[in-house]
Amino acid sequence: MRVLVVTCANKSVLYMTTPLAWALRGAGHEVYIASQPEMAEDIANTGIIGVSVGETIHLNEQLAEVDWATEPEKATGKTYWHKETPLQSDYARDDPYGELAMLVSEFFPIVCPDSMLDDLVSFARDWKPDLVLWEELSYTGAVAARVTGAAHARVLFGNDAFAQLRSAHLDPMGQKWTDSRPDPLREWLQPRLERYGCEFDEEIAMGQWTIDPLPPWIWRPSTSVHYIPVRHVTFNGPATAPRWVFEKPARPRVCVTLGVTHRESHGIEASAEDLLQAVGDLDIEVVATLDASQLKSVSGVPDNVRVVDFIPLNTLLPTCSAIVHHGGSGAFAAALEHGVPQLIVPGTYWCDSWFGPVAAANGLQDRGAGVFVSNSSQLTAEGLRDQLVRILADPSFSENAARLRTELMGVPTPNEVVPALERLTAAHRNRS
Numbered sequence: 001m002r003v004l005v006v007t008c009a010n011k012s013v014l015y016m017t018t019p020l021a022w023a024l025r026g027a028g029h030e031v032y033i034a035s036q037p038e039m040a041e042d043i044a045n046t047g048i049i050g051v052s053v054g055e056t057i058h059l060n061e062q063l064a065e066v067d068w069a070t071e072p073e074k075a076t077g078k079t080y081w082h083k084e085t086p087l088q089s090d091y092a093r094d095d096p097y098g099e100l101a102m103l104v105s106e107f108f109p110i111v112c113p114d115s116m117l118d119d120l121v122s123f124a125r126d127w128k129p130d131l132v133l134w135e136e137l138s139y140t141g142a143v144a145a146r147v148t149g150a151a152h153a154r155v156l157f158g159n160d161a162f163a164q165l166r167s168a169h170l171d172p173m174g175q176k177w178t179d180s181r182p183d184p185l186r187e188w189l190q191p192r193l194e195r196y197g198c199e200f201d202e203e204i205a206m207g208q209w210t211i212d213p214l215p216p217w218i219w220r221p222s223t224s225v226h227y228i229p230v231r232h233v234t235f236n237g238p239a240t241a242p243r244w245v246f247e248k249p250a251r252p253r254v255c256v257t258l259g260v261t262h263r264e265s266h267g268i269e270a271s272a273e274d275l276l277q278a279v280g281d282l283d284i285e286v287v288a289t290l291d292a293s294q295l296k297s298v299s300g301v302p303d304n305v306r307v308v309d310f311i312p313l314n315t316l317l318p319t320c321s322a323i324v325h326h327g328g329s330g331a332f333a334a335a336l337e338h339g340v341p342q343l344i345v346p347g348t349y350w351c352d353s354w355f356g357p358v359a360a361a362n363g364l365q366d367r368g369a370g371v372f373v374s375n376s377s378q379l380t381a382e383g384l385r386d387q388l389v390r391i392l393a394d395p396s397f398s399e400n401a402a403r404l405r406t407e408l409m410g411v412p413t414p415n416e417v418v419p420a421l422e423r424l425t426a427a428h429r430n431r432s
Contacts, residue, residue: 001130001425002030004150005048006120006141008111009036009059011237012259012330013135016157016213018046019233020133023414024421032127034120034141045237051123053140054116062110085372088159088219088359096165097181103162104184112140117192124148131425133211136162139189142204147196151428153228153421154207158329158356159214163206164221174224175202208428211417213333215408217367219359228420231411232333236312245315249285251304252321252392255313255340256288258347259328270345270376273298275324276305277381278388287316314338321398322391324384326376327357339405341397342370343387345379368400 003024007014014035025031025048033043034051038058043050091099117140124132124144132152134141145152169179177183190200209226216229256275272294279286280302291309301307313334317323320340325331327346335342342364346357364370371387373379391397 001422002127003032003131003133004124004127004129004141004144005031005033005155006132006134006138006144007033007035007039008135008137009039009057011039011042012328013137013157014039014042014046015235015237016232016329017133017135017155018048018235020155020211020230020414020417021046021048023418026415027418034123036116042237046235053119053123054113057110057113057116059111085361085374086358088161088164088354088362091161091164091354091358096168097179100165100169101184103165104188108137108139108188111137114192116140117143120144121147121196124150130429131421134207136160139204142207143189143193143196143198146193146198146204149430151425151430152203152208153424154210156210156212156214159218159354159359160210160212160221160223160225161354161359163210163223163225164354166205167221167223170202170223174206209424214329214356214360215336215363215404215411217407218363228417228424229411230417231408231413232329232337233414234312234314234330234334234337236314239310239312239315241312241315242308245311245319247319249319251283251285253285253287253319254279254388254392255316255320255323255325256286256290256305257313257323257331258290258294258326259331270326270347270379271297274379274381274384276302278384279305279324282385282389284321284392287311287320322388324373324388327360329356329360332356332360336401336404336408339398339402341391341401343373343384343391344370345373345376345384347376364404367404368396369404370397370401 005017005021007017021031021033031048032051033048034053036054037052037056040050040052120140121144125148128148129150132141132145132150133155135155135157142152169177171178185205186200189204193200206225209228211230212227213230213232272290276298284304286305288305288307289310290307317334317338317340322341323335324343327344344357344361361372365372373384373387
């Protein structure tokens with residue numbers, strides 16, 4: 001069958017979908033990945049053939065213009081954004097309508113511009129995919145599938161926070177909008193669907209099914225969404241592993257990373273100075289993946305810290321005793337895959353804390369395999385140091401992380417879910 005993968009202009013999101021794309025390709029299916037032109041090189045680096053659609057949007061530059069410290073509260077009136085250690089349930093604790101409306105009016109049009117939609121529909125009409133897999137921000141994929149009669153599914157890159165917001169306004173069957181206020185997503189997508197003679201419904205909003213790469217114990221909203229679990233398989237793009245990473249460290253090795261998304265989009269992240277101060281006087285070896293811009297505010301790099309711009313986590317983590325990170329789904333899942341205790345310090349740009357980091361931190365802490373240290377805005381070097389010392393001294397954290405790794409090995413791999421995707425595609429495809 002022909003499979004079209006649609007992703008927004010974000011490398012981390014692309015890499016989360018790549019193993020599934022390769023599983024389908026390895027099963028003999030034709031696979032293309034579509035995104036904006038600025039993603040062409042990153043897609044090429046996955047080894048899957050890419051298709052550029054729409055115009056270059058300079059996504060990270062647009063995101064950099066947002067005041068991440070105040071914009072969410074100004075738009076929604078909510079004040080729990082800066083709690084030290086929030087719960088995922090906080091996200092819809094108050095009326096979530098304002099947050100839903102903000103996402104639809106301010107964020108989705110940036111990542112799903114009309115130029116991308118029109119170009120993607122044109123390509124889909126020409127190529128006629130059987131299945132469209134669209135990551136959860138790329139509604140252009142859902143529209144293109146509807147127009148061409150292809151089956152389609154959402155692919156999550158983190159917690160299903162959007163379903164959490166949306167389900168608060170739907171009937172128990174998850175099909176009818178019950179709020180007296182207009183449905184923001186319908187109002188945005190309906191005129192775009194009408195251009196192609198189509199109508200909005202909940203399949204457009206939530207996909208015909210949803211592929212979920214997070215473990216089953218991660219918080220999930222109570223909805224009618226059909227979830228297909230898949231094991232996250234770490235993909236970091238092209239890289240070369242340094243020889244030293246395979247040597248057994250003389251002292252406990254700790255990874256400190258803030259990922260690449262915040263680095264590139266200028267979100268609020270933990271202070272590199274605080275991170276390095278927290279580990280500087282401990283009898284450990286630290287590998288910190290920080291670039292020059294993140295090191296500008298650092299007064300000095302401690303002797304026990306090795307700074308590298310980038311290193312594949314699936315290469316580094318097997319020799320680590322703990323990881324300190326921002327809560328990104330890639331870092332979280334890689335640590336889970338290798339049974340490494342985690343200390344999570346979520347950053348913020350738009351509401352991404354609620355699309356993975358908060359739920360992951362809550363779940364790990366509940367299972368004794370990690371600690372929700374604090375939100376980035378609340379972080380102190382002393383607080384992080386105390387929690388790191390605690391994790392390294394208490395063997396129960398590594399034991400519980402190993403147990404979660406064993407559980408993860410029972411979740412179907414991307415290769416193992418391909419037959420299910422083939423069956424679902426045959427059932428949902430509506431080719432005229």
